[in-house]
Amino acid sequence: MACYVQKFGGTSVGSLERIQQVAHLIDRTCRDGHQLVVVLSAMSGETNRLTKMAKELSVAPDDREMDVLLSSGERVTIALMAMMLKSLGIKARSFTGRQVGIVTDGAHTRARISRVDTKRVQAALRDGVVPIVAGFQGINEASDVTTLGRGGSDLTAVVLAAALKADTCFIYTDVDGIYTADPHMVPSARRLEKISYEEMLELASLGARVLQTRSVELAAKHQVPVEVRSSFQDGPGTRVVKEDADMEQVLVSGVTGDCNQAKVTVVGVPDQPGIAAKIFGAIAESAINVDMIIQNVSQDSLTDISFTVPRGDLNPAISLVKDLAKAVGARTVEINETIAKVSLVGVGMRSHSGVAARMFATLSRDGINIMMISTSEIKISCVVEEKYMELAVRGLHKEFGLEKSATV
Amino acid sequence: MACYVQKFGGTSVGSLERIQQVAHLIDRTCRDGHQLVVVLSAMSGETNRLTKMAKELSVAPDDREMDVLLSSGERVTIALMAMMLKSLGIKARSFTGRQVGIVTDGAHTRARISRVDTKRVQAALRDGVVPIVAGFQGINEASDVTTLGRGGSDLTAVVLAAALKADTCFIYTDVDGIYTADPHMVPSARRLEKISYEEMLELASLGARVLQTRSVELAAKHQVPVEVRSSFQDGPGTRVVKEDADMEQVLVSGVTGDCNQAKVTVVGVPDQPGIAAKIFGAIAESAINVDMIIQNVSQDSLTDISFTVPRGDLNPAISLVKDLAKAVGARTVEINETIAKVSLVGVGMRSHSGVAARMFATLSRDGINIMMISTSEIKISCVVEEKYMELAVRGLHKEFGLEKSATV
Numbered sequence: 001m002a003c004y005v006q007k008f009g010g011t012s013v014g015s016l017e018r019i020q021q022v023a024h025l026i027d028r029t030c031r032d033g034h035q036l037v038v039v040l041s042a043m044s045g046e047t048n049r050l051t052k053m054a055k056e057l058s059v060a061p062d063d064r065e066m067d068v069l070l071s072s073g074e075r076v077t078i079a080l081m082a083m084m085l086k087s088l089g090i091k092a093r094s095f096t097g098r099q100v101g102i103v104t105d106g107a108h109t110r111a112r113i114s115r116v117d118t119k120r121v122q123a124a125l126r127d128g129v130v131p132i133v134a135g136f137q138g139i140n141e142a143s144d145v146t147t148l149g150r151g152g153s154d155l156t157a158v159v160l161a162a163a164l165k166a167d168t169c170f171i172y173t174d175v176d177g178i179y180t181a182d183p184h185m186v187p188s189a190r191r192l193e194k195i196s197y198e199e200m201l202e203l204a205s206l207g208a209r210v211l212q213t214r215s216v217e218l219a220a221k222h223q224v225p226v227e228v229r230s231s232f233q234d235g236p237g238t239r240v241v242k243e244d245a246d247m248e249q250v251l252v253s254g255v256t257g258d259c260n261q262a263k264v265t266v267v268g269v270p271d272q273p274g275i276a277a278k279i280f281g282a283i284a285e286s287a288i289n290v291d292m293i294i295q296n297v298s299q300d301s302l303t304d305i306s307f308t309v310p311r312g313d314l315n316p317a318i319s320l321v322k323d324l325a326k327a328v329g330a331r332t333v334e335i336n337e338t339i340a341k342v343s344l345v346g347v348g349m350r351s352h353s354g355v356a357a358r359m360f361a362t363l364s365r366d367g368i369n370i371m372m373i374s375t376s377e378i379k380i381s382c383v384v385e386e387k388y389m390e391l392a393v394r395g396l397h398k399e400f401g402l403e404k405s406a407t408v
Numbered sequence: 409m410a411c412y413v414q415k416f417g418g419t420s421v422g423s424l425e426r427i428q429q430v431a432h433l434i435d436r437t438c439r440d441g442h443q444l445v446v447v448l449s450a451m452s453g454e455t456n457r458l459t460k461m462a463k464e465l466s467v468a469p470d471d472r473e474m475d476v477l478l479s480s481g482e483r484v485t486i487a488l489m490a491m492m493l494k495s496l497g498i499k500a501r502s503f504t505g506r507q508v509g510i511v512t513d514g515a516h517t518r519a520r521i522s523r524v525d526t527k528r529v530q531a532a533l534r535d536g537v538v539p540i541v542a543g544f545q546g547i548n549e550a551s552d553v554t555t556l557g558r559g560g561s562d563l564t565a566v567v568l569a570a571a572l573k574a575d576t577c578f579i580y581t582d583v584d585g586i587y588t589a590d591p592h593m594v595p596s597a598r599r600l601e602k603i604s605y606e607e608m609l610e611l612a613s614l615g616a617r618v619l620q621t622r623s624v625e626l627a628a629k630h631q632v633p634v635e636v637r638s639s640f641q642d643g644p645g646t647r648v649v650k651e652d653a654d655m656e657q658v659l660v661s662g663v664t665g666d667c668n669q670a671k672v673t674v675v676g677v678p679d680q681p682g683i684a685a686k687i688f689g690a691i692a693e694s695a696i697n698v699d700m701i702i703q704n705v706s707q708d709s710l711t712d713i714s715f716t717v718p719r720g721d722l723n724p725a726i727s728l729v730k731d732l733a734k735a736v737g738a739r740t741v742e743i744n745e746t747i748a749k750v751s752l753v754g755v756g757m758r759s760h761s762g763v764a765a766r767m768f769a770t771l772s773r774d775g776i777n778i779m780m781i782s783t784s785e786i787k788i789s790c791v792v793e794e795k796y797m798e799l800a801v802r803g804l805h806k807e808f809g810l811e812k813s814a815t816v
Contacts, residue, residue: 016464050484056424057488058495065494068502069487072480076458079477080465086473087466094476099551143507 002167003035003125007135007157010044011174012231013077022172022231023084026130030090035125037164038092039135039157040081042073063108067137067147071097074134074153082132092130095121097137097145102156104138104146111138111146113155116163125164133160151212158215162222169219169226170237171211176230177238178203178210180402181255185390188403192253193236196243199253200226202345202379206256216240243347251355252346252400257393259340259386261291262314263371264321265306268331271298276305279324286320288313291341292374292383302331306372308383311337339371340389343381344396356380362399368392410575411443411533415543415565418452419582420639421485430580430639431492434538438498443533445572446500447543447565448489450481471516475545475555479505482542482561490540500538503529505545505553510564512546512554519546519554521563524571533572541568559620566623570630577627577634578645579619584638585646586611586618588810589663593798596811600661601644604651607661608634610753610787614664624648651755659763660754660808665801667748667794669699670722671779672729673714676739679706684713687732694728696721699749700782700791710739714780716791719745747779748797751789752804764788770807776800 006026013019029036050069054061061069078094085092101117124131135153140146148155154171161169178200181189195203197220204213210228219226219240229237247253269275276295283290293307309317318335325333342363349355356373359380363370368391372383384392397403414434421427437444458477462469469477486502493500509525532539543561548554556563562579569577586608589597603611605628612621618636627634627648637645655661677683684703691698701715717725726743733741750771757763764781767788771778776799780791792800805811 016461019465053424053484053488054491057427057492060495061491062494065487065491065502068483068490068504072483072487075476075480075483076461079473079480080461082476083462083469083473084465086470087468094473096476096553145504 001033001035003164004029005037005039005157005161005164005166005169006172007039007153007170008041008172008231009153009174010041010046012172013040013081014044016080018231019077019080019084023081023088025231026085027088027090030130037121037125037131037133037160037166038081039133039153039160040074040077041135041153042070043077046073046076064144067108067145070147071134071137071145074136078132078134085130085132090130091128092132093124095124095131095133097134097156098139100131100133100160102138102159104140104148106140106142106146108146110149111140113138113148113159116159118160118163121160121164151209151215154212154215155218158219158224158226161224162218166224169224171226171228172231173210173228174230174232175210175228176233176235177228178208178240178254180253181393181397182257185257185393186255186397189397190403192238194239194241194247195253196247196347197240198243198378199345199347200240202343202376203254203256206258206341206343206345208256211240247347248351249348250346251348251352252344252402253348254345255393255396255400255402256343256345257340257389258343259389260311261308261339261341261383262311263306263308263336263339263383264314264317265304265334265336266321266325266330267304267334268302269305270329271301271303275328278328279305279321280307282324283317283320286316288317288320292372292381294372308339308341308372338386339383340386341381341383342389342392342396343379344400345379347378349378349380358399359396362395363392366391366395409441409443411572412437413445413447413565413569413572413574413577414580415447415561415578416449416580416639417561417582418449418454420580421448421489422452424488426639427485427488427492431489431496433580433639434493435496435498438538445529445533445539445541445568445574446489447541447561447568448482448485449543449561450478451485454481454484472552475516475553478555479542479545479553482544486540486542493538493540498538499536500540501532503532503539503541505542505564506547508539508541508568510546510567512548512556514548514550514554516554518557519548521546521556521567524567526568526571529568529572559617559623562620562623563626566627566632566634569632570626574632577632579634579636580639581618581636582638582640583618583636584641584643585636586616586648586662588661589801589805590665593665593801594663594805597805598811600646602647602649602655603661604655604755605648606651606786607753607755608648610751610784611662611664614666614749614751614753616664619648655755656759657756658754659756659760660752660810661756662753663801663804663808663810664751664753665748665797666751667797668719669716669747669749669791670719671714671716671744671747671791672722672725673712673742673744674729674733674738675712675742676710677713677733678737679709679711683736686736687713687729688715690732691725691728694724696725696728700780700789702780716747716749716780746794747791748794749789749791750797750800750804751787752808753787755786757786757788766807767804770803771800774799774803
């Protein structure tokens with residue numbers, strides 16, 4: 001008898017028909033004799049509906065009350081799912097974040113889990129009951145509801161899988177796994193049978209929305225096997241597991257393109273120690289998310305500093321940087337909103353050299369100018385003009401042989 | 409400094425505009441320097457929306473899960489109201505049923521409150537915070553959410569008012585008080601300035617939906633002054649208070665008409681001891697709500713037994729009674745679905761005789777036949793043909809001088 005956690009996202013429980021289909025999927029897993037914990041998100045659209053109401057009533061809705069408001073969404077899905085399963089003859093019982101024992105810190109709307117007390121869930125499992133758990137929510141030490149931030153239901157699922165030492169944590173969503181590239185961009189993109197935690201982490205932070213970043217970190221830390229699957233069709237998905245020898249043979253696992261980026265350049269900065277620290281210190285204090293940073297070689301004791309930010313952070317970044325530029329005596333600030341970041345990810349890069357050179361050559365061959373470069377151990381990113389993003393992704397996908405299942 | 413509880417029903421918080429208007433009403437009370445606890449229902453329509461979903465997924469939705477589902481509605485309104493008030497500069501904080509310390513028995517969907525622990529609410533009040541409380545819900549000893557049944561938010565408000573020894577429990581609704589008759593039926597109906605707990609209890613059990621019956625019982629027990637007011641317009645409402653000398657001067661306080669009634673007659677029942685007990689014992693076991701019972705004088709050792717039930721209970725009652733009639737050797741069962749119950753209520757009846765005779769004479773004068781009669785200390789009810797209900801109510805309203813504010 002295996003122990004599984006199955007998490008279903010908002011689109012998977014987005015309508016009564018979907019809830020019925022998922023109930024039958026859960027039913028099948030139970031009939032196979034496995035222990036099962038189910039984690040649910042709110043119905044898709046519900047979080048937006050509630051947030052819209054809050055914003056109409058208050059310009060800056062209170063964080064504690066936002067958590068009370070948003071946590072109502074999962075209560076609806078867990079109750080509906082539990083009653084549906086009971087009517088199918090399954091011993092199911094809903095559990096709120098509090099009842100499932102998820103205790104967090106006090107940071108409302110983006111709380112971090114501090115501990116998990118699975119006493120009630122384990123008692124339920126011993127009684128043959130299927131716990132239907134509200135994802136995304138917990139309770140702080142003051143006994144107030146907290147939420148775990150965007151994608152928090154993934155975190156709930158992985159945390160429970162780790163605490164229960166589950167055999168696999170299944171993340172059911174509206175796609176059937178992780179692809180070598182976004183299939184909308186690259187029709188020949190191929191579903192990966194497996195991927196390492198590290199690669200998944202890079203992909204998640206590059207904007208692949210399939211798995212929340214923190215949940216991947218946690219799965220890696222506790223070595224929880226995760227499998228991303230589709231709740232809309234049967235069949236295997238992508239397993240997210242510990243790196244193995246097979247994976248190292250593959251040079252590149254995936255190519256991503258992210259056009260939610262903007263570039264800010266501070267032109268003519270005096271080349272003195274401490275200036276960059278001053279600029280990026282102030283930006284970090286404003287909670288603006290800086291991704292890549294480039295500083296040119298200085299000429300005449302002046303240098304240019306460029307960095308990228310998500311487009312949503314651009315306006316606050318501009319006004320902040322203009323003030324900073326004036327304060328440090330820089331010449332001017334230039335903005336480029338039409339850029340994109342193209343990245344290669346693969347643990348194979350650790351043991352193979354020449355990937356970066358091949359990437360640059362491929363882009364160059366297609367006439368694509370590289371504006372910025374950043375690398376990590378298993379990732380290379382280039383900033384290019386936005387209009388070239390799809391061309392770049394398709395070219396790289398082909399160059400590294402990702403449409404075939406063979407290694408390069 | 410007075411301490412008030414203000415309860416707002418579903419229509420009072422049925423839209424974002426309504427929530428804003430109620431927030432301003434709360435704001436005014438706070439500015440007058442009073443301690444205030446606010447109790448909210450779910451937005452009108454929300455309970456129906458959720459119940460409809462549950463019934464589509466399950467023929468008989470599980471009670472425990474219905475409570476998890478329905479209790480989400482008040483979480484939305486308390487969170488929205490608290491954030492709206494905070495944006496107006498009021499220190500407000502939402503409290504769920506659990507957080508407000510309402511502990512109930514385990515009877516899901518119709519739980520009874522077993523105790524109230526107002527520690528957190530009192531701490532909030534001491535800190536100058538306005539608690540915004542989810543009505544209708546509590547938590548049982550197993551730490552599961554329970555709900556208090558239809559109108560349960562009234563109960564939450566009265567229970568908190570009693571526990572906090574509040575000066576008044578205001579029930580804000582979509583009408584501005586209790587009327588001498590339903591104004592839709594009797595345009596000359598007059599709002600009562602005050603009414604006794606006992607009269608209110610009779611009116612509530614006669615189907616006046618303004619206050620939930622159990623909440624009136626509890627208010628009477630703890631002598632909590634209640635005032636029913638409109639949240640849609642300013643001005644006084646109806647105070648529900650201890651009976652006083654003024655009230656005894658008034659013969660009749662109100663006239664009601666209830667056409668949600670049906671009559672069942674078991675014809676030709678053998679007139680033997682124990683037969684009625686057998687019939688009504690079985691009906692009570694089926695949780696069918698019998699109101700009035702009449703047994704005719706027997707002829708030839710046979711008698712007829714009639715009783716009334718709410719129309720919603722008629723179908724189960726018919727099939728049950730047909731079996732019972734056969735079992736006890738009765739001749740047949742007759743059904744009348746077109747009846748109505750017309751009632752007079754007033755504490756003045758205790759000290760004045762002749763009210764019943766005057767009621768019967770009034771109905772007779774209008775050519776209305778009386779089919780059944782039942783009386784209590786402060787109430788007289790007559791069952792008449794449904795088509796005469798409004799005529800009867802209007803005639804009695806006039807006969808007892810209710811359109812004028814003078815005593816009779």
